[in-house]
Amino acid sequence: MAEGKRAPLPHDFHPPVPEFTVVSDDIVPGGVLKDGQVYSAGNVSPHLRWEGFPAEAKSFAVTCFDPDAPTGSGFWHWVLFDIPASVTELPAGAGSGSFEGLPAGAVHVRNDYGSQDFGGAAPPAGENHRYVFTVYAVDSEKLGPDADVSPAVVGFNLRFHTLGRAQLIAEYASPAQ
Structure with a gap:
């Protein structure tokens, strides 16, 4: 990416929807990810809690996307959907390791x-990237896809079924070599 330019966020191409709030015990908005959320130092999904979402929400989805990855298409770190509407918090580690705290019925697709x-x-060494954690309020209990689809298929379905969206962005830089 050219100096001074930042890649667009995945939601920049979706219709506008109401925003709600997501907070974390592990992520400070605009801050640096903790070692726990780094691939080589912990690889633990962060705690997330959300509120103020549309009352019509029937489920939620959670993603983590790096728009700055040198791929031409970003990099999906986490794609989870069909989280029951009664669940408004994921503990740290719900999306990794033994999946302790992952709600029954929630579906992961491959990152x-x-x-x-x-x-x-x-x-990559010496690069600073943004990590966009997004919670989507969804208009149906089941989004439709199964665990065998790509993140792009999930994103396509979310484009048409999102009632509201909350995001939390943090950064991480690998040391230069």
Whole structure:
């Protein structure tokens, strides 16, 4: 990416929807990811809690996307959907390891590492990347796809079924070599 230019966020291409709030015990908005959320140092999905979403929400989806990855298409670190509407918080580790705290019925699709879980930050040496954690309020209990689809298919479905969106952005830089 050219100096001074930042890649667009995945939602920049979706219709506008109401915003709500997502907070974390592990992520400070605009701050630096903790070692726990780094691929080589912990690889643990962060705690997330959301509120103020549209009352019509029937489920939620959670994603983590790096728009600055040198791929031409960004990098999906986490794609989780069909989280029941009664769940408004995921504990740290719900999307990784033993999946403790992952709600029954929630579906992971493969991230760009190729695994069906949270994959932590791992920008190339000397690069600083943004990590966009997004919670989507969804208009149906089941989004439609199954665990075998790509993040792009989930994104396509979210484009048409999102009632509201909340995001939390943090950064991480790998040391220069």
